Amino acid sequence: MSFERILVPIDYSPNSRRALELALKISGPSGVDAVHVWDRPSYVGGELMVAHADGSRRSLSELILENAEREMTDFLHDLPVPEGKSLRHRLIPGDPVTALLDQVAEHGYDLLVVGTHGRSGMTRLLLGSVTEKLIRLSPVPVLIVPAAPG
Numbered sequence: 001m002s003f004e005r006i007l008v009p010i011d012y013s014p015n016s017r018r019a020l021e022l023a024l025k026i027s028g029p030s031g032v033d034a035v036h037v038w039d040r041p042s043y044v045g046g047e048l049m050v051a052h053a054d055g056s057r058r059s060l061s062e063l064i065l066e067n068a069e070r071e072m073t074d075f076l077h078d079l080p081v082p083e084g085k086s087l088r089h090r091l092i093p094g095d096p097v098t099a100l101l102d103q104v105a106e107h108g109y110d111l112l113v114v115g116t117h118g119r120s121g122m123t124r125l126l127l128g129s130v131t132e133k134l135i136r137l138s139p140v141p142v143l144i145v146p147a148a149p150g
Contacts, residue, residue, distance in 0.1 A: 003111040004030045009037065009100055009130070010089075012075045015115030019145040023113040024085050031086030032113075034076065035103060037096040038068040065091065097133045104140055112142045 006023045010016045023032045050058055068091050081087050092099050104112065114131050135142050 004028045005107065005109040006032045006111045006113055007100070007103060007107070007109040008032055008034050008113045009096065009134075010034045010072070010075065011036070011115075012071050013115065015145070015147050017075070017079070017115070018148060019113045019115035020079065020087075022143075022145050023111075024082055024087065026113075027085055029084065029086075031088065033103075033107070033109070034072075034087065034089040035100065036068055036072055036089075036091050037094060037099045038064060038091055039093055039095065065093075096130045097137065100130075100134060101137060101139075104138065110140055112138055112140060113145060114142060115145045116147065 003026060006027050008016070008020045008023045010020065020032065020034055050060055050063055072089055072091060076087070076089060079087070092103065094102075100112070103109070112134060114134060116131050131142075131144060135144070
């Protein structure tokens with residue numbers, strides 16, 4: 001069995017790389033979309049500007065997006081894509097759970113493949129879990145890829 005449209009949320013960790021590699025193995029010809037959800041910190045206004053040494057000024061949001069694009073390029077640089085499979089990537093702004101569920105609805109994905117950090121107990125309780133929320137709220141199946149043993 002293969003899935004036609006697979007979405008893989010990426011946080012540039014080894015766990016999300018494992019999820020992406022698995023998604024590429026099980027995907028159909030439509031392939032896989034790797035998505036990184038980025039957002040500026042809520043306490044930083046969109047109007048905050050950063051001055052460069054050359055005198056130019058840019059918004060903090062632009063710098064965050066640039067950094068996320070560079071990290072995505074580095075993350076995907078040496079990823080082996082199996083013959084006959086395709087891999088697309090993009091960056092989207094917003095709250096991760098909301099943005100990912102919007103992507104599922106908008107692009108017709110039939111599977112989410114998510115790497116997990118394996119947090120439990122108090123850490124999970126205090127931080128919340130994007131993966132846990134996706135499992136509860138996703139209209140499509142969610143395949144969880146655990147962290148590598150050891």
